[in-house]
Amino acid sequence: MTTTKNEYPDVSSLVDEKPPGEGVVAEADVTRDGYHPSLSDRLKTGWGRRIILAIAVGVLIAGPDLIGDPTRTRQWAEYLCYATVAVGLDLAWGYGGMLALGQGVFFGLGAYSMGMYLSLEQVEPGQLPQFMSLYGDNDKLPLLWRPFEHLWFAGVAAVVVPALVAGLVGWLVFHRRIRGAYFALLTQATALVFWLLLIGQLKLTAGTNGLTNFSEVFGHNKYDPSTPEFLYYLAAGALLVALVVARHTVNSRYGKLLVATRDGEDRVQFLGYDPAKAKTIAFALAAGMAGLAGALSAPIIGIVAPDQFAVLPSILMIGWVAVGGRATIYGPMIGALLVGVLKTRVSESHPENWQYFQGLLFIVVVGFFPGGLAGIWRKLSGAVSARLPARGGSADEPSRAPQTLATSEVAS
Amino acid sequence: MTAELELRDVVVSFNGFRATDGVSMSIEQGELRFLIGPNGAGKTTLIDVITGLTPVTEGDVLFRGESLVGVPSHKIVQKGIGRSFQTPTVFQALTVLDNLDLAASFKMSTLKLFRKRRGISAAVADTMEQIGLTDSAHRVAGALSHGQKQWLEIGMLLVQQPRMILLDEPVAGMSPQERAATGELLQRLAGDHTIVVIEHDMAFLRSYAEKVTVLHEGKILLEGTVDQVQGNPLVQEVYLGRARDARSGHVASTESGEAAQAPDAQEVLS
Numbered sequence: 056m057t058t059t060k061n062e063y064p065d066v067s068s069l070v071d072e073k074p075p076g077e078g079v080v081a082e083a084d085v086t087r088d089g090y091h092p093s094l095s096d097r098l099k100t101g102w103g104r105r106i107i108l109a110i111a112v113g114v115l116i117a118g119p120d121l122i123g124d125p126t127r128t129r130q131w132a133e134y135l136c137y138a139t140v141a142v143g144l145d146l147a148w149g150y151g152g153m154l155a156l157g158q159g160v161f162f163g164l165g166a167y168s169m170g171m172y173l174s175l176e177q178v179e180p181g182q183l184p185q186f187m188s189l190y191g192d193n194d195k196l197p198l199l200w201r202p203f204e205h206l207w208f209a210g211v212a213a214v215v216v217p218a219l220v221a222g223l224v225g226w227l228v229f230h231r232r233i234r235g236a237y238f239a240l241l242t243q244a245t246a247l248v249f250w251l252l253l254i255g256q257l258k259l260t261a262g263t264n265g266l267t268n269f270s271e272v273f274g275h276n277k278y279d280p281s282t283p284e285f286l287y288y289l290a291a292g293a294l295l296v297a298l299v300v301a302r303h304t305v306n307s308r309y310g311k312l313l314v315a316t317r318d319g320e321d322r323v324q325f326l327g328y329d330p331a332k333a334k335t336i337a338f339a340l341a342a343g344m345a346g347l348a349g350a351l352s353a354p355i356i357g358i359v360a361p362d363q364f365a366v367l368p369s370i371l372m373i374g375w376v377a378v379g380g381r382a383t384i385y386g387p388m389i390g391a392l393l394v395g396v397l398k399t400r401v402s403e404s405h406p407e408n409w410q411y412f413q414g415l416l417f418i419v420v421v422g423f424f425p426g427g428l429a430g431i432w433r434k435l436s437g438a439v440s441a442r443l444p445a446r447g448g449s450a451d452e453p454s455r456a457p458q459t460l461a462t463s464e465v466a467s
Numbered sequence: 468m469t470a471e472l473e474l475r476d477v478v479v480s481f482n483g484f485r486a487t488d489g490v491s492m493s494i495e496q497g498e499l500r501f502l503i504g505p506n507g508a509g510k511t512t513l514i515d516v517i518t519g520l521t522p523v524t525e526g527d528v529l530f531r532g533e534s535l536v537g538v539p540s541h542k543i544v545q546k547g548i549g550r551s552f553q554t555p556t557v558f559q560a561l562t563v564l565d566n567l568d569l570a571a572s573f574k575m576s577t578l579k580l581f582r583k584r585r586g587i588s589a590a591v592a593d594t595m596e597q598i599g600l601t602d603s604a605h606r607v608a609g610a611l612s613h614g615q616k617q618w619l620e621i622g623m624l625l626v627q628q629p630r631m632i633l634l635d636e637p638v639a640g641m642s643p644q645e646r647a648a649t650g651e652l653l654q655r656l657a658g659d660h661t662i663v664v665i666e667h668d669m670a671f672l673r674s675y676a677e678k679v680t681v682l683h684e685g686k687i688l689l690e691g692t693v694d695q696v697q698g699n700p701l702v703q704e705v706y707l708g709r710a711r712d713a714r715s716g717h718v719a720s721t722e723s724g725e726a727a728q729a730p731d732a733q734e735v736l737s
């Protein structure tokens with residue numbers, strides 16, 4: 056659309072911009088003497104995928120043994136929660152182009168759901184959590200808290216409530232064509248409102264102190280050395296679920312629709328799709344994954360307090376995805392794990408410097424490696440594959456593996 | 468019998484400027500209608516109004532007797548009206564196959580969309596063959612040539628089997644062979660489909676048009692056969708005036724600001 060009239064006034068190009076390197080890859084892969092799939096492309100097909108997945112699962116399962124130390128295992132469990140958030144957030148931001156700066160809200164909703172259950176797990180049935188006797192004037196459990204006596208309810212609510220909230224917000228916002236910078240600001244504002252609410256509702260949330268003192272978690276004693284391992288496997292399971300859902304989503308037709316919506320929201324309508332609906336679904340999925348991670352973070356971190364879910368932590372979540380690489384399946388996970396490890400290591404040795412280090416890391420990534428680690432990997436593997444023998448013969452009509460089309464796919 | 472598409476006194480006003488100024492026209496099922504007029508005449512605006520991209524200020528748009536006013540664009544597409552844009556806009560990050568498959572899946576429920584595509588549907592394979600992109604099925608659309616993108620866009624339209632097709636300058640920038648292929652395709656499609664084509668090129672019109680509507684400054688100047696339109700002194704005036712301007716270097720003063728396209732005016736009568 057060269058004439059400006061067919062385009063809506065769009066301030067969003069800066070923030071909604073598609074991730075670097077997409078849509079231009081194929082041409083570069085094709086050389087005179089044949090089709091050179093990059094190493095990362097080779098790994099994406101059939102066996103490559105399965106092998107990567109198998110290694111990932113193997114490492115995850117062996118994790119506690121590799122780590123060896125319960126304290127470190129607990130820390131890794133925490134990073135796994137962050138990775139789960141990042142995998143979901145990438146659906147919204149990387150694939151859907153929605154710069155969601157309030158993901159902490161959904162993480163927090165999950166954490167508080169489970170936090171309420173854990174608080175009640177510490178006391179006899181019918182009794183009030185400790186903080187309520189401090190602030191509360193009522194001697195009965197508040198209505199909001201009652202269903203959270205049941206673990207199943209807390210678990211379901213931790214995922215469903217964030218997804219519903221995101222679905223509702225998304226539906227309203229996207230149908231009003233709020234996007235780009237406005238959407239980013241709006242989500243950030245929700246993080247602020249959420250934080251204020253948590254602090255304000257002292258009797259329900261214990262205010263700034265938050266919910267804590269979970270000595271008993273899901274029937275395990277917190278100080279039992281095997282408990283971190285148990286929590287680790289819970290978090291690893293959640294991450295795997297998130298990865299499988301994300302991978303399936305991205306590879307499905309809906310995933311293509313999401314990418315199409317990201318790159319041409321106005322155009323998608325003229326294919327007969329409602330872009331607001333497509334975006335709402337991704338936003339809700341991302342929120343559900345954040346909620347799931349939040350729920351597990353409650354016993355793992357051992358405290359659920361407003362500052363964990365405020366504006367700043369929400370922005371850091373975007374940082375994880377940026378470091379790992381937008382619009383890739385494994386990138387955001389690796390980004391979150393890496394930032395988590397670095398955070399622990401750097402703040403152990405130089406506690407006062409972590410914030411600067413983190414800021415610098417994000418600046419370097421955004422400024423010099425917009426594709427994140429995945430982008431660097433793509434470049435490196437591209438360089439490597441140029442030295443590998445080419446696939447296929449002549450390149451007069453270069454295309455991506457046309458032989459698969461001719462043989463296996465046309466059938467149906 | 469109700470017309471396939473009917474415009475009733477359609478006015479589109481941009482901050483007081485009437486890009487479309489009381490247009491009434493009626494298009495029958497199966498027609499192949501050409502829409503011509505100098506740059507800024509309001510042709511694109513008319514398509515925008517029909518497809519819900521631009522709201523009508525006054526008047527009504529009826530598709531098979533049903534008003535389209537206020538209906539969101541994606542629902543208009545679901546009713547069977549497809550369109551293309553003046554510059555091709557395919558999804559660059561998706562492969563040719565995924566572009567077409569996404570277009571073909573537009574009636575699927577959201578739940579079904581969550582399934583992975585397995586294989587290629589016959590409709591998509593046929594379309595890919597028709598637009599000559601079978602060999603490029605797995606290339607991302609961003610790597611296609613301009614002409615191929617235009618074809619892909621047409622393919623995405625066809626695979627949806629719309630009742631009515633609105634094309635905005637589909638052959639601009641195409642080679643003579645590609646133009647001929649497009650013209651023949653249009654004639655083949657007419658009858659089963661109702662087609663409205665915006666086109667500047669007179670040679671193309673002479674070869675393929677039956678009925679032509681001439682727009683000028685937001686109003687219908689004339690409606691008739693190609694010969695009637697070409698012989699009409701008013702039409703010549705409109706185009707010649709602009710052609711003279713263009714030749715004497717007054718290009719920049721054309722009202723639409725699309726000065727770069729002014730040479731079109733010269734081609735029109737050549």
Ligand SMILES: Nc1ncnc2c1ncn2[C@@H]1O[C@H](COP(=O)(O)OP(=O)(O)O)[C@@H](O)[C@H]1O
Binds near residue numbers: 061508511
């Ligand atoms: N969104 C808009 N805002 C203001 N003016 C517009 C807008 N869209 C179109 N116009 C004006 O309306 C007139 C008709 O435009 P258009 O329909 O694109 O003409 P055509 O397609 O016949 O060349 C032009 O003068 C154009 O500048």
Ligand SMILES: [Mg+2]
Binds near residue numbers: 510511512553
């Ligand atoms: Mg136009």
